[in-house]
Amino acid sequence: MxxxxxxxxxxxxxxxxxxxxxxxxxxxxxxxxxxxxxxxxxxxxxxxxxxxxxxxxxxxxxxxxxxxxxxxxxxxxxxxxxxxxxxxxxxxxxxxxxxxxxxxxxxxxxxxxxxxxxxxxxxxxxxxxxxxxxxxxxxxxxxxxxxxxxxxxxxxxxxxxxxxxxxxxxxxxxxxxxxxxxxxxxxxxxxxxxxxxxxxxxxxxxxxxxxxxxxxxxxxxxxxxHIKSSAPLRMLITNTKVGRNTKALVAGVSERASRHPDAMASVFTAVDFISKELSAIIQSPAQDDISITAREEKIEELMEMNQGLLQCMGVSHAAIEMVLRTMLKYKLASKLTGAGGGGCVLTLLPTWLLLSSIHAASSA
Ligand SMILES: Nc1ncnc2c1ncn2[C@@H]1O[C@H](COP(=O)(O)OP(=O)(O)O)[C@@H](O)[C@H]1O
Ligand SMILES: C[C@@](O)(CCOP(=O)(O)O)CC(=O)O
Ligand SMILES: [Mg+2]
CATH class of the missing domain: 3.30.230.10 (Ribosomal Protein S5; domain 2)
Structure with missing residues (x-):
């Protein structure tokens, strides 16, 4: 044994x-x-x-x-x-x-x-x-x-x-x-x-x-x-608790791609550019507060662009949209993660948020 x-x-x-x-x-x-x-x-x-x-x-x-x-x-x-x-x-x-x-x-x-x-x-x-x-x-x-x-x-x-x-x-x-x-x-x-x-x-x-x-x-x-982030990236994960199945969602996107091959090819190409840019930004050095803020704003924008394209692919969900809207009230950018159709949403927690909560805690 x-x-x-x-x-x-x-x-x-x-x-x-x-x-x-x-x-x-x-x-x-x-x-x-x-x-x-x-x-x-x-x-x-x-x-x-x-x-x-x-x-x-x-x-x-x-x-x-x-x-x-x-x-x-x-x-x-x-x-x-x-x-x-x-x-x-x-x-x-x-x-x-x-x-x-x-x-x-x-x-x-x-x-x-x-x-x-x-x-x-x-x-x-x-x-x-x-x-x-x-x-x-x-x-x-x-x-x-x-x-x-x-x-x-x-x-x-x-x-x-x-x-x-x-x-x-x-x-x-x-x-x-x-x-x-x-x-x-x-x-x-x-x-x-x-x-x-x-x-x-x-x-x-x-x-x-x-x-x-x-x-x-x-x-x-x-x-x-393998890539390495030049500065900490803090992500909040929210689980919508809406059940879904990756196999069915992946098959759904393929069906959409066969119905609209040119449009969907453009969507996939756009995602390719977004991911490459995101990867470069994540790895780029950020030394001071201004460059850290600029870096985080770019990441947020790319996350929102990616989310828009995931909606285009038909894999968002009302529960995901609700999390996105709620986070936006606090000026926080989000996107779904994984197959979508429910499941989890990622929200970037920027450095300004961390600093303002430290400030709030120390002045309380
Ligand atoms: N701990 C586990 N025990 C048994 N099956 C599992 C376990 N973890 C995952 N699975 C299988 O994987 C499926 C979930 O996979 P999937 O739909 O790809 O979602 P995700 O990978 O995002 O959790 C489950 O329905 C189950 O069949
Ligand atoms: C939708 C997909 O890109 C990720 C699926 O991730 P998950 O099973 O939802 O954790 C599928 C894949 O890459 O195999
Ligand atoms: Mg899976």
Missing amino acids: AEVRARAPGKIILSGEHAVVHGSTAVAAAIDLYTHVSFRLDSPLPPENGDGSVELELKDMALVFSWSSSRLKEVLGDGFADSSTPVSCSPGRIKSIAALVEEQNIPEAKFWLSSGVSCFLYLYTSIHGYKRGKVVVTSDLPLGSGLGSSASFCVSVAGALLALSDAISVDTSQTEWFKFSKNELELVNRWAFEGEKIIHGKPSGIDNTVSTFGGMIQFRSGELT
């Missing part, structure tokens, strides 16, 4: 969601909220004791799913697992996995979990075949709210599974956090991307990439550049 724990962060998208699926540049940053996974890989049972099972516990929801190794083999066939070579889940395999997930009777009110459970089964059986083991998941993130819970789920599950695979061997006797090498992180990221495909349909890869590598990134067509 061997056991590991892994965690991976959620993210905010500062600019470029949706357009990034269509090849535009986007800017994203990891946030300090994580999905946590523990994985225990059990030793094989002696033949007289049966064949064991693969178990998934979603602790926050008090749900446990379990498949016997023989049932998995019966439905998915004899295919062998190769942890070092990420492969896409074929339509046939997706169907078989969906049947295995359906057998688990996920509560009707939580049907949206099925894609996450399917993604788990895909990653598990692709990396460890039908070996018996148990994965326990908890998350700090709100699910389906634009903070990348799906990607952090994929990255943390892939990371934990790979840590006990032939591809990456972790010394399980140590209790310190083990840091994956760049090549190992790349492997985790590629598997997580395959998982994210099951949840998002057509992911750009930005969420799994920023969750795997952390920090702040500029991302375009699978290529990432």
Whole structure:
């Protein structure tokens, strides 16, 4: 028996969601909220004791799913697992996995979990075949709210599974956090991307990439550049608590793009320029109060322009608009983050606001 724990962060998208699926540049940053996974890989049972099972516990929801190794083999066939070579889940395999997930009777009110459970089964059986083991998941993130819970789920599950695979061997006797090498992180990221495909349909890869590598990134067509902000950027995250589904929203934007190809191509190009400019401003040095204010005003303007284009793509929502209007009363600029249609809104908290609250506190 061997056991590991892994965690991976959620993210905010500062600019470029949706357009990034269509090849535009986007800017994203990891946030300090994580999905946590523990994985225990059990030793094989002696033949007289049966064949064991693969178990998934979603602790926050008090749900446990379990498949016997023989049932998995019966439905998915004899295919062998190769942890070092990420492969896409074929339509046939997706169907078989969906049947295995359906057998688990996920509560009707939580049907949206099925894609996450399917993604788990895909990653598990692709990396460890039908070996018996148990994965326990908890998350700090709100699910389906634009903070990348799906990607952090994929990255943390892939990371934990790979840590006990032939591809990456972790010394399980140590209790310190083990840091994956760049090549190992790349492997985790590629598997997580395959998982994210099951949840998002057509992911750009930005969420799994920023969750795997952390920090702040500029991302375009699978290529990432690490960037560093020259001064602190404070963002308020407001959750509208309006539920939505990234897969459906991404598909909706693609449909709009096929109805209005030229107009939407221009929208995606505009977003590409916005993200590149935002990335440059974020990195540009700002020494004094005047340049800090100028920098923040430019960022606010770009966030508002990006929000306008997200409205153009049809992914805003009345609840998002309400947050935007409320923040505007305080002269604060906002945009949705992630897939939109509900979920979370980002508001830049400029330095003047911080200074005026410090002033108010000290004169009180
Ligand atoms: N901790 C988790 N456990 C199980 N499934 C999860 C978990 N986190 C995310 N998921 C899956 O990801 C889906 C949400 O992903 P998505 O719609 O892309 O929104 P977001 O990534 O913004 O949270 C959930 O419906 C679920 O299927
Ligand atoms: C809309 C999109 O750009 C980001 C989706 O983020 P989230 O799943 O809403 O956290 C999709 C993608 O890039 O894969
Ligand atoms: Mg997602």
